[in-house]
Amino acid sequence: MDKLDVRSNELVPQHIPLSREEEKELLKKLGVRKGQLPKIRKSDPCIKILEQIGEVKEGQIIKIVRNSRTARISTAYRMVIKG
């Protein structure tokens, strides 16, 4: 792969795909259905790269860890959708 990996840019937050078990645990913790999570498109540059590596599928949950002005570090979760 000679293309640029966007994940190497410091402004791009960490995108971590969750395993089946981790997903289950998270949804239990939050008390929500998968559909209630925020979404991320498959065409998102980060997801595209993860897809190439073969780590994401549609409907999977991605954990996003980013710097926050208020909380220093904040974690969000998004479900991968088509598009």
Next chain:
Amino acid sequence: MIHSLSKKIQKIKFAYLSPDEIRKMSAIKIITADTYNDDGFPIDMGLMDPHLGVIEPGLRCKTCGGKVDECLGHFGHIDLAMPVIHVGYIKEIKKLLQTTCKSCGRILLPKEQIKEHKEALEKVEEMGGDILDFKLVAKETAKDASTRHLCPHCGAEQSKITLDKPTSFRENGHKLTPKEVRERLERIPNEDLFPLGINPDVLRPEWTILTALPVPPVTVRPSITLDSGERSEDDLTHKLVDVLRINQRLRENRDAGAPQLIVEDLWELLQYHITTYFDNQTSGIPPARHRSGRPLKTLTQRLKGKEGRFRSNLSGKRVNFSARTVISPDPSLSINEVGIPVKAARELTIPVRVTEYNANVIRELVKRGPTPEEKEYVPGVNYVVRPDGRRIKVTEKNAEPIAETIDVGYIIERQLQEGDIVLFNRQPSLHRMSMMAHEVRIMPYKTFRLNLCVCPPYNADFDGDEMNLHVLQSEEARAEARILMRVQEHILSPRFGGPVIGAIHDHITGLFLMTHGDTRFDIHQTIRILSRFEDIKLPKPKEENGKKYWTGKQLFSLTLPKDLNMSFKSKICQNCDTCMKEKCELDAYCKIQNGNLICGTVDEQVVGAFKGKVLDKIARDYGSDRAREFIDDITKMAIGSIMIFGFTTGIDDEDIPAEAKEQIGDVLSQAIKKVRDLVNAYQDGILEQMPGRSLEETLEVESMKVLGQARDKAGQIAGKQLGLENSAVIMARSGARGSMLNLSQMAGCLGQQAVRGERLSRGYWHRTLPHFKKGDLGAEARGFVQYSYKSGLEPTEYFFHSMGGREGLVDTAVRTSRSGYMQRRLINALEDLKVKADGTVRNTANTIIQFEFGEDGIDPSRGIQGKAVDVDDILLDVLGEKVFAEVIKEKVIESYGIQEKDLTSIEEMGEEE
């Protein structure tokens, strides 16, 4: 009664009404233009036919049998003698005529191309594109097709079709009748509609040419009976009468075989009436007028604009149980209270349900009637609602008999009474503090009264401002308002985590006069101040030469919590190089020990709205009840104090001695001369250029610098003459009102006027005003004002000053409109987001927007300057001042939470508003 039924709307489809549908939904065919007969009864098959619904009480609808509030009305229809174009669809009709063949009706594109366009549309649909994408593709198709001159299907030659506004089409100068247009539209095959963006399953293009006209129910166009007994019809009815008349004449003439010309004239007239029936502001035709000359309000006019159905009846409505009047100040009220005029209180009511526990009390209440004549205000009762829903108006006469009938299950509508909770609001409601809950105080006269400390959150003053009041009608609403919306719960602002409610103007002046230096009050003065308090103990007096006295600091301390400890700098601090702390000459170092003000002056930095540190700490550490008490107390203290000293300001506060004036004059003329030298140097080419700037820019920067310094110097000279015995200076220094800059502009010199941050340069050819030579770059010619407001300005200076002033006005006008729009968009986006109990932010679909509110879960009004906790303050509390000072090797903490640098940013925010 309509029973509530909740269903979820899955989708909404829009289509045209077909003639069949119009006839199917019609309750009756309207054929006659007459409305009522001589006896005043509606004529059958007329515009007021009882099949169309009822507007008169007592009558029944002939279609559904319902009475006035039960029947919503039913549509009727008029069969048009000749087809007529619907103005609302004129654009679509034009597009269809231009893109299809005049003889075979197909799209003017070869088969393959039609297929291509169709596929492009299908793709958009498949991709889930929205209506805009869809329209875009369809428009492309229409554009391609309309440029063809020969039909690729039948070979017919196409001619140019133009629209003669508003409703007639021409083909090579020959006029197309609506009938011809309709025939052409009918020829377009269904399969050719889809590529043009039309779904043939729901509509056919020929429906845009009307053959039947729906007649709205009478409930939509009720007639009103005037006092004289005359009937006055709705504008829509008038218009429909016109339509029916012409329709009738057209049919008669056509059937009688009248000359083509007459028929065509009538046809055109019918078209005019129907066009204006839809929109009486169609461009290109004169609006239809009432006999009086007033243009008629037809369908479009009912919906459009500020007074239209959408903006004035759907997005915003007038509400009951509300009041609006002018506001005025009353320092004897608590911040939690609002004064309501008796007249308003007697109109505003609260429903009270009668139970076995309150039945007797309520009977007594009803007995009083709607206007009890007691010495003091007592609430009366305006209405009684029986369990069967009947509302009975209570009058003085029927009060007693009604009171006897009151029983459990009745509801009475009681007038406002002291202590009721109401919502109070001032537009523009930009933040949540624009609408707060207040407790009612009934008062004489006709204005709403409020404590001055709540002016900042409402941004209210008393130059004629009006405010709105809403009376809550349910127990839940009142509980919610009391807990969440009460004024005292909003002392700390979520915008910057400091107090928005606090002392302003005279309160600050009063406390300043009271506490500055060694101010003393004798027994009479002390009692006078303290008599404003309900329950307060006279502190131990001090004694000097056998005379008892109380210090201002002592009296102020009465308002403080007994265990309050803090120390910080007051607003009047001049930031001396080494702070003398307790021994500060200006009495600018505030120290509070166990609730006693040991030293320092109380001013804006102590109790002011936005900046008061003591206020901030009390609100944070002692809760909103204590904070409210504190604010109420300092209000009383400040008013008591300022009334003992007396306080006024006038133009003579800016008087300065002749020597000072001379000095200022010298400074200014020197500066002006210096600028002249700079200009000469520039013209002689010997001005030294600054790095990174052109020669012209160098001259501008240099002269601005010189003149700026001169103005500051003049201000300083003037300021030196104005000491703390001067009222204007007291206000400026204590932060009550105005600034030292304002004062120096009044007493010293106004300084350089600027537009876009530069010296004035525009106006005439190479000069600002004809009073100067062309190309003059000197100080006077470029907007330097060397006089003060007090001394008066030269005519040229006055003009320059208004140039500078104009820029400010334009800026604010532009800024408010822009920020208003930004605010609206932000609010629309956040409108129904909610922080749930688990800390997540969710929308109405219950999907997660944010996993933790603000990412850190902190309520900004509870945090400190955006941070969750102030570690320094906690340390100070736990360790005590001495240990704390050792632990933190740096300087002793100077402020509670708010740091100096934060303050300046808050100040800037405040000014921007």
